[in-house]
Amino acid sequence: MQRTSNVAPRRPALVPTLATALVVALCVSAGLWQRDRMQQKLALRAQIESASRSEPVAMPRVTEWGAWRFRPVRATGEFDAGHQILLDNRIRAGRVGYDVIAPLVLADGRTVLVERGWVAAGPTRADIPDVPPPRGEVTVTGRVNQPPSAYLELARDKAPGRVWQNLDLARYAAATGLTVLPVVIEQTGPAAAGDVLVRDWPAPDVGVEKHLSYMLQWFAFAATAVALWAYYTWRRAK
Numbered sequence: 704m705q706r707t708s709n710v711a712p713r714r715p716a717l718v719p720t721l722a723t724a725l726v727v728a729l730c731v732s733a734g735l736w737q738r739d740r741m742q743q744k745l746a747l748r749a750q751i752e753s754a755s756r757s758e759p760v761a762m763p764r765v766t767e768w769g770a771w772r773f774r775p776v777r778a779t780g781e782f783d784a785g786h787q788i789l790l791d792n793r794i795r796a797g798r799v800g801y802d803v804i805a806p807l808v809l810a811d812g813r814t815v816l817v818e819r820g821w822v823a824a825g826p827t828r829a830d831i832p833d834v835p836p837p838r839g840e841v842t843v844t845g846r847v848n849q850p851p852s853a854y855l856e857l858a859r860d861k862a863p864g865r866v867w868q869n870l871d872l873a874r875y876a877a878a879t880g881l882t883v884l885p886v887v888i889e890q891t892g893p894a895a896a897g898d899v900l901v902r903d904w905p906a907p908d909v910g911v912e913k914h915l916s917y918m919l920q921w922f923a924f925a926a927t928a929v930a931l932w933a934y935y936t937w938r939r940a941k
Contacts, residue, residue, distance in 0.1 A: 720932065727928050730922070733921040734917075734925065737914045741918060748909050754773050755775065757775060759844050762813075762815065768849065773847065774847050775845070778843045779840065779841070779842045780807045780840065781808050781839065782807055782817075782841065784838075787804065788865055789801035790804060790868070801821065801832065803820055803900060804817070804818055806883060813884060814882060814884065817845065821900060821901040822900055831865065834900065841894040844894075845891045847886050849886055850872060872885060
């Protein structure tokens with residue numbers, strides 16, 4: 704005669720099940736948030752790419768510059784050579800050099816900083832390159848950008864002189880006495896004959912890949928939690 708077991712199958716333990724459900728809910732929620740952020744950044748990337756393909760326009764008179772980031776502009780004025788600075792330790796194609804920054808005084812009296820381009824460093828630290836801006840009225844074509852507000856600085860410059868570690872607009876205004884616009888123009892073409900500065904400004908990184916990576920990680924955590932719960936529940940049932 705075949706014997707039957709009166710032992711009822713074990714139900715999953717309540718506490719681990721609730722804990723797993725909570726972990727899965729949190730991980731999926733975080734993953735969906737990262738997905739939404741990724742979609743926002745994709746829209747921003749499309750907006751930036753569209754703006755960069757537009758024709759240059761005259762330097763606008765606005766107070767909110769966020770919508771103008773990476774827009775091509777034309778700015779006519781005269782460079783203030785006495786307040787030109789060099790940003791140290793800028794790398795191009797494996798070579799060390801400087802980014803050249805000069806204020807451009809516009810015809811309407813405003814002043815905007817222009818990233819004129821990159822120049823290679825000299826054979827020694829004492830050999831600072833001499834790349835004066837063109838004289839007289841010039842028209843600069845470039846794209847609008849905003850300097851980073853956070854940067855690594857080994858030691859704050861008390862009196863930086865011509866060579867600076869980073870571009871801080873507030874510090875520049877305090878050091879020079881100039882009132883400058885809260886943006887810079889990344890020059891994309893020569894403003895005068897004989898201009899040999901390198902201009903290969905990097906494409907903007909809006910962080911799409913970062914959010915994609917985080918989204919996949921959160922979903923992977925949720926899947927791992929479910930797999931572990933299923934495994935230990937099966938073990939307990941056996």
